[in-house]
Amino acid sequence: MNIHFDPVLRIFSISTDHSSYVFGINDKGILQHLYWGDPVAAADCAPLLGSRSHSSFDAALDREAEEYAYWGGLSYMEPSLKVRWHDGVRDLRLDYEGYAIEQQDGRETLTIMLKDEYYPLQARLIYTVFPGLDLIERSAVIDNCGSQDIVLENVQSAAWTMPVLPRHRLTHVTGKWSGEFQLRNTDLSEGKTVLESRRGFTDGHANPWFAIDGGNASEQSGQVWFGALAWSGNWKIVAEKTAFELVRVTGGINDFDSEWTLQPGHSFATPTFVGGYVSDGFGAMSRMLHRYQYEVVAPDRGLRKVLYNSWEATYFDVNVQDQMELAERASRLGVELFVIDDGWFGQRNHDHAGLGDWTVNSDKFPNGLGELIHKVRGLGMEFGIWVEPEAVNPDSDLYRSHPDWVYHFPTRSRTELRNQLVLNLSMPEVKSYILSFMSELLGQHDISFIKWDMNRTITEPGMHNHPLNRQKELWTRHVHSLYEIWAELREKFPHVAFETCAGGGSRIDFGMLRYADQAWPSDNTDAFDRLSIQEGFSYVYTPKLMTCWVTEEISGMNKRATSIAYRFHSAMTGTLGIGANLNHWSKDQLAEAAALVDQYKAIRPLVQEGRQYRLGMLKHKGVEAVQYVGSDGNGGEESVLFAFLHSQKLGDRLPRLLLQGLNPDKGYRIDGIDGVHSGQSLMRIGIELPLRGDFDSLMYHIREQ
Structure with missing residues (x-):
């Protein structure tokens, strides 16, 4: 057993191969965090348990180390749960009710039950332990056990309490389009440091993970505490340091402009927030999280294929003849998967029109996609295709027929980004439309790979035909519907691999990676720039999931010239792809590239499944x-x-x-x-x-x- 409860000391302990996580129920009935780090005996933590006070202005210091902080009474830190009752009361008082320990598939799960002292609400705190990985998955389920609606104003996945350290150094990533996953670290001072996205998806400006050390951890040594959130919408991680040297990191769905009305008899489950501890540096942290993806998170589909994507060769000027010529050259390089990008459908001759009209353009493909697919398959490659199902151009048949299918406010203009608007995925008819055209596309064609793009943040977050008092549910409903669509498509078409792509390196997180086989970390394919992007990516995510393209000798991003070998070596540190216009490459360049593809295939198992x-x-x-x-x-x-x-x-x-x-x-x-x-x-x-x-x-x- 890795999970234990001492009924005398009232202490819970979770043990992994190399760590202990301990919390207990103090004299006030508060669930209080006690210890997280190298293995210890739970009984040795008993002196740490108990309520503490400093003055009337700091009368509940034990709540600064609360295991799951509710907003009510003497709590002034970042809450994990904040509610509004039907009678206008906004105070929450949770009492400990009991626990349960279950074993399934070699994993142990602890569930802690808390209930409000007056109102019919139950909070279930869930801990799943992965002993060999030294990781704990945490989440919460909120149950409405009464007959009136309860408004969840803020419901977080977990709060992680750090030990007292000489310094509390926060490591994370920041970025922008073309410059995602840039590593940063900063010492925490009193107050809050907030990492977040408010744009509708995970976002390339930040990524939902954190690491904290005492200021001296390196790649190979030092204690590191860390966590990563499995959520693909608006998220928030708050690292809060008190005047008493306590640091707590709270994370989950962003509460900005967000509420959820919990109806009687219904439950709300938060996304998973996985956390871990290592004593031997950031490299050990990364390898642990990589194993977690290989063994728990990511679909197991073996080695990822060497792909060619035609986007930078043709852009929107797509036609069957040019694509077949590119396919012939790609096959001679040893490419295993040929992917056609944007421009194959509707009146999609540029990014101003056609998005949403998912029928094959008959001028570009007079015999349909089948002619190209037959050619690609005959060359010994699999076939893949690009889609962007969540967005629509106003200049499209879909929008002209259904202008109310997009997020909007009726009294405001509809902001266009990249000439696009975002479809309201929570509408049953929108969800049905996406599933219908995707099922038809995959059911009628021999397609093995989907590149699912999303090039639009959410603005004017209004939902047509949704109750006015529940409009703020939009941010959560979009993600739930997206997950449901991907889950259904994966079940119907198990042979199809999916890549997540969103404005470069957005929507990369442990939530999306439960469905996606690989991810696109940046639209920046400059081989030198990619080194820092790929390094930041690797802190949490595996090389196997990271699609890397070889593009032109002179980078379109920086006008920097690099050799074929340099560009290939940079891209070979993940899942290798090629995105250059092969029609412009000489015979010598093609021969050198083919040799490098062969080298990659020889070492591919090491890169994609080895320890980094x-x-x-x-x-x-x-x-x-x-x-x-x-x-x-x-x-x-x-x-x-x-x-x-x-x-x-x-x-x-x-x-x-x-x-x-x-x-x-x-x-x-x-x-x-x-x-x-x-x-x-x-x-x-x-x-x-x-x-x-x-x-x-x-x-x-x-x-x-």
Whole structure:
């Protein structure tokens, strides 16, 4: 058993292989957090349990460490739950009612029951433990057990209380379109630090995860506490530090402009908020979360295919002949999946018209999609296609027929972004329309891959034909409906892989990744820019889920010129894709690219399923390096190293790079380097990097002798 309750001490303890999480019921009946960190005996935490006071102005310090904070009484910190009763009372008083422990599929789940002392509301706090992963999934379910509506003004997934540390350093990512997943860290001071999205989806300006350490953790060492939220809409994570050195991190659905009317007999379930603790640095945190995705979150569909996407080759100028010519060249490179992007449907000759009219454009494809699909399949590739089902152009047959299907306020103009409006997915007829055209598209064509895009944030959040007092449910209803659509499509078409894409690196989170096979981290395909984007992505999300394209020699983003090898090496650190106009590539370029695709296929299991190590010790010299370690399939060990030099300075040679994750007692051969090298020497003495000039790169394939 990994979950225990001591009825005498009234303490709950959750144990994983390398951590303890402990909380209890104090003398006031408050569920109080006690400890989270390296393994301890629950009984040793007993002295930590009890109510505390400082003055009449700080009369309930124990509530600063409350396990699930409700708004009512002497609570002034960020609440986990805030309600409004039918009679106008806005105060909540939750009493502990009991607990249950269940075992299923090798996992243990603890449910804590809390009830309001007067009104018919129950809160169930749910903890699911993954012992081998040192992770705990947390969520809450709120039940209306009465006969009157209850308005949930704020309902969060969990609150994580940090230990007292010399410093509380917060690590997270920020970004913008073309510059997502940029790592940041800051010391928390008294007050709140808020990470959030209010745009309708997860958003590329921030991503719903956090990590906190004492200011001295590195990639390979130090204590780190962390969490990641599984929600694809508006979200919020609040790190709040008190004057008494307590830090609590609360996260869940963003309460901005958001309410939920909980009807009698109904329940509201929050998204999952997974949390964990490691004692050996950010690299260990990432590998733990990667395993969580492989084993718990992401659909298991084996290795992701090398794809070609025709967007940057043709943009909207799509026609069957050009696509077939691109497919022929792509197949000669060893591409396994050919994807046609925007422009194949309706009057979609530009981004001003046609979105929402999901019928094949007969001028571009006079014989339908079948002609192109037959050609692609005949070349030995699978076929994929782009869609953007949640949005519509005002210049479309769909909008002209159903102008009330979009979010809008009747007295306000409808803001267009990218010449688009957003469909109200909570309307049954809209949901039915999307499921109908997607089912027809996938049912009538041999399609193996869907790139599902969303290039529009939500504005004018009004819902036609929805009760006026429940308009603020829009943000949550959109996500629930989206999940239901994806779940139904995945069940009906289990052979189809789905990629989530939203304005670049938005809508990437553990909620969406329960349905999506892979994700598009940024519209920026510049090979050098992608290194920092992909590094930030890797802190939480796996390389297997990260689609990376090789595009043109001169970057359209920065006009930077890089070699084919550099561009491929950058893209080979995730799931490899190609997005260049192959019709402009010479025979020599195509031959070099084909050889690099073969190299990727040889090391693909390591990149997509191995353990990832970020080797940042030479960043001060302009070197980015990443290593993947896994099995060679025959009981031995195998690794691949990618290293990238930004620019050489002053004629300096680079220091040796220390590898990680190898067996110190084994010998290894490195392709391109003579001799056998012990794991110990590779990790302690390192290897020389023959990188020179500007934007140089290398790949070393390392095999156990």
